[in-house]
Amino acid sequence: MRAPATERGRLLLVLAAGTAVTVFTATVPLLRDWFDLRVYHGAVDTWIHHGGRLYDYRVPGTTYGFTYPPFAAVAMLPMALLDLRAAIAVGLLLNLAALAVVVRLLTGRAWRRHGWYGCALGACALALFEPLRDTFSFGQVNLLLLALVLVDAWLLATGRERWAGAGVGLAAAVKLTPALFIGLLLLARRGRAAAVATVVALTATGFAALVAPDASRFYWTDAMWDTARVGRLDYVSNQSLQGVLARLGETDRAVWAVAVLLTLGVWAVRARRAVAAGDWAAAFALTGLTACLVSPITWVHHLVWLLPSFAVLVRAGFFFF
Template identity: 80%
Template sequence: MTAPTLPRTDRGRALLVLVLAAAVTVFTATVPLLRDFFDLRVYYGAVHTWVHHGGRIYDYRVPGTAYGFTYPPFAALVMLPLAPMGRHTAIVASLLVNLAALAVVLRILAGPGWRRHGWYRWSLALCALALFEPLRDTFSFGQVNLVLLALVLGDSWLLSTGRGRWAGVGIGLAAAVKLTPALFIGLLLLARRWRAAGVATAVALAATGLAAWADPRASRFYWTEALWDTGRVGRLDYVSNQSLQGVLARLGEPDRALWAAVVLLVLCGWAWRAGRAVAAGDWTAAFALTGAAACLVSPITWVHHLVWLLPSFAVLARAGHPRPAGALYAVLCTSVVWLWFDDSSGIDGFLGSNIYTWITLGLLLALPTGQPRSDRPPLARSPSHTAPAPSPARPATAAGDQSESSSGTGEVAAATGVAADLDPVRSPSSEPTGST
C-alpha cells in the first residue's frame, strides 16, 4: 500500500496545517470531556481560604465535592500569586504557565537541532500533542505536572551538557511541590552524581522548611495526617488511576503488602535499566525511565499525570522507532480506558481498563537506552580531560537519523516522538479526579 503523498510546497503545507488545526479544535471542543479547570479551582479555593478568610489550606473543599488540596504546603506557597487574581484571570494564568512549560519541555527534548524541524513539522507536532489525553487533561484541569516535568528535564539538560553545577535545583523544587518527583533524587544517587543529589535534597528540605515556617499547623497536619489518607485524593479503583495500585484495586486486592512487593520489583527493574542508561551517557532515557517508574509506583496516577511519558516517546522516535512510538501514543489519545468506567471486571476489563498502565510498564521494560559504554566517550567529569556527555535530545545512536522520515507519522515523530494519525474515542466520565 502506497503511503499518502504529503504537500511539498509551503502553500500546500500551510493549508494542511490549517485543516489539521481546525479538526483538532473541533475534536477538543466537542469529543473529550472538558474538565472545567477542576484542579485549578482546588488550588484557587485553598489559597483564597488561607489568605483572605483565615482558614487552613487543607480545610477547603470544592463546593458539592469532597475534594480539597492534597499537595505539600510548599505547593500552596508557590501558588500564592493566585490570591489577588479573579477566577478568569487565574484560568488565563494557568494556560499561559502550562504553555510556557510545554515550550520548555519540547525545546529540551528536541535538543540543539530543534530549528531544523522548521515550522511545518512543529505545527504537525503541536496538532498531535493537542490530542494527547494526558496533555489535554493537564490544560483542562489546570494541573501542575507539566511545570514539574519542565523543572526536572531542566536538570537533565544541565547534566547532559556538562553544566551540572546547578543540577538538582529543579528536581528539589518539583519534589517539594509534589512527592512523586523525589524518585529523580534516587536517579541522581544511582548515577553517583552526589553533588546534584545533595543539591536536590537540600532544596527540597529548604522549601519544605519554608512552608513549615509560613504555616506550622498546615505542615503538621499534612505530614502527620493528610499524607497518609489516600481517601482525600480519590478512590484507588477509579479507572483514571493508572498506577499499579489502581490495577490491584480494580482487581479487588487491597493488600498493601502485595502492592509493596510489586512496587519493589518495579523499582529493581527501574534501577537496572536506568543504571544502563546512565552508563551509556543517555540522560534523556534515564529521566524518561524514571518518569515511567514514578507513574507506576505512585499510589495514585491519574491519566493527566502521564505527561511524564512524553520523554519516552521522544526517546523512541529518536532511536529509530517512530512507528511503535506513534502506535502507543495514538492509544494514549483515545481515552479508551473510560470504556470500563462502570465495570472493569473480566479479562477485557483487566486488559482494557489498565491499558495505560501496560503502556507505561512496557516503556519501562523496553525503552532504548543508547549505546554501550564501549561505543561512547566517558561521561564528562572535567572539561579539560573528557568530552561532555551527549545532549539529552541526541544521544549517539546509530539509528538516530531514521526518525526523520518524510511520512506523516515520521515527520511528527521526528520532532517530538508523537504521531498525528489518531482515532479518539469519547470519554464517558464526568467525575473529577480530585487529584490536585
C-alpha cells in the first residue's frame, strides 16, 4: 500500500484512521479500571495508615496484592497522601509524561522527516497498541521504567556516560525484569555504567530494607519466589516463554531453563553485534524483548518494552507513512 501522494489524500487517511481508532477505543471494553494502581494505593495505604503488612494486602474480592520489591513501595509512599482519585490522576499524568519522553527518545529528530502526517498515523498506532492502552488503564508503572532505561540508552549513544546506568539501576530496584539491562552493559563492556546501575539498584534496595525491614525480609526470602502471587502461569495473557510452555502442558522447569538459556544466548550474540555497530537503540530493543521472554510472567501490559523494537523496525524501513 502506497502512501497518498497529495496533501488532501493524507488528510483524508488521517481522518479515517483517527475515526476508526476513536470508534474502536470507545466501543471495545478494554478499560481495566486502574486495577494495578488500586493495588499500589491500597497496599501503601494499609501499610502506612493502618499498620498492615505490605505483602498481606489484597484488593477486596480478589487474591491480588503487591508483588514488587520493597523499594517500589517506598517510591510510592507519596500515594499515602492522596485519595484514590487523586492517585489515578497523578498516575495518568506521569504515564503521559513518560510516554512523551519515550517517544522523543525513540524518534529523535526523525519525526520531522515524516511531518504531521507521519506523527498523526504514529499516534493512531500507539492508541491501538494494547500494551500501551493497558498500561494506562491498569495504572501500571512500566512506561516510567522504560523511560528511565531509555534515558540511559540516550546517554550511552551520545557519549554522556557519566551518569549512564542510574536509570537502569532505579528501574531494576522497582521491578526485577529491567535488571537484564545491567547484563547488556556488561556485554557492551561499559563497566562504569554497569557499576553505576548495580550500585544504584543495591543502594535503593538497601534503603528500602532500612525503611521496611520486615517487608524486605519477606519479599526476598518468600514472595519473590512465589509466582502464584502474580497469577497463573498458563493464563493466556502471560506472554513469556514459561507462559507458552505452561499452556502446552509442559511444567518441567528444566525445559523452561533450557529455553531461557537458548534465548539469552541468542540475545547476547545479537546485542553485542548491535553495540559493536554503535546501534544502542537496537541493543536496548533486543534486551527489552528478551526480558519479556525470559521473565516467568509477562502480562500484555509489560509488552510496552517492545516499543523500542518498533522504533528500530520503523527506522529500518519495515513500516512507512
